[in-house]
Amino acid sequence: MWFAGSLYLDKIRDRDNDYRVPWEDSHGQGAGDLDEDDERHMALAWGAKTVGAEIGSFRREAQLLKEAQAIVKQFERNHGTDAYPRIREDLHWQAVKRPDQMPPRNFLTLCGLFAVLQKSRYKQISRERILCAAHGCKSKAVFDATIRCPWLSLDQIRGGLDWAIEGAGFVTAVTVGRRRTYYSTPSRLSASGIVDAINKERNAKANRRRLQILNS
Numbered sequence: 001m002w003f004a005g006s007l008y009l010d011k012i013r014d015r016d017n018d019y020r021v022p023w024e025d026s027h028g029q030g031a032g033d034l035d036e037d038d039e040r041h042m043a044l045a046w047g048a049k050t051v052g053a054e055i056g057s058f059r060r061e062a063q064l065l066k067e068a069q070a071i072v073k074q075f076e077r078n079h080g081t082d083a084y085p086r087i088r089e090d091l092h093w094q095a096v097k098r099p100d101q102m103p104p105r106n107f108l109t110l111c112g113l114f115a116v117l118q119k120s121r122y123k124q125i126s127r128e129r130i131l132c133a134a135h136g137c138k139s140k141a142v143f144d145a146t147i148r149c150p151w152l153s154l155d156q157i158r159g160g161l162d163w164a165i166e167g168a169g170f171v172t173a174v175t176v177g178r179r180r181t182y183y184s185t186p187s188r189l190s191a192s193g194i195v196d197a198i199n200k201e202r203n204a205k206a207n208r209r210r211l212q213i214l215n216s
Helices: 002-016 039-051 058-079 089-097 104-117 127-134 140-146 154-167 191-215
Strands: 172-176 180-184
Touching: 039 058, 058 140, 089 104, 104 127, 104 154, 104 180, 127 140, 127 154, 154 172, 172 191, 180 191
Parallel strands: none
Antiparallel strands: 172 180
């Protein structure tokens, strides 16, 4: 919630340098201890509005936020940063409000895939890697160290990927040699585009090897 509000604050601050809002007008509750000069309070206010949450005490929420951030910092000191996905807001709300249309396992699979794919045009990704990322872990080592009771299985990841590729069309994929699967999104590369990109990369590597042999 705070993270969503912080992102929104950055946007409106860049636009007009005014991030104060009449909390009573936009929410109607929890305004008693709102400090409009405290950026944490304003980030929580905007975040709560974004995710549809209610805040009873901003001071209490700010303290809980401080404690949560300390836990995250300690985790990242031990294991590095988490796997963070970039995903459309409407898909998030569909998963929250219409799980019959966007089952949680499918949404988490999509988040895991996008967390690994990031801004790459295409990338070879294993289902095991997607499973780890769907649990917020950037590697199997972090997954093994922190996840005691996984909430997804590899079979569920496989089903979520089938849905994302064939059912919903959010993802494009090509499997090469029955073992390696390369993923992209329709806005970046089609399935044939992935094949062309793989072939170009292979040809470029072969040419580099030839040059190394000739120059050796």
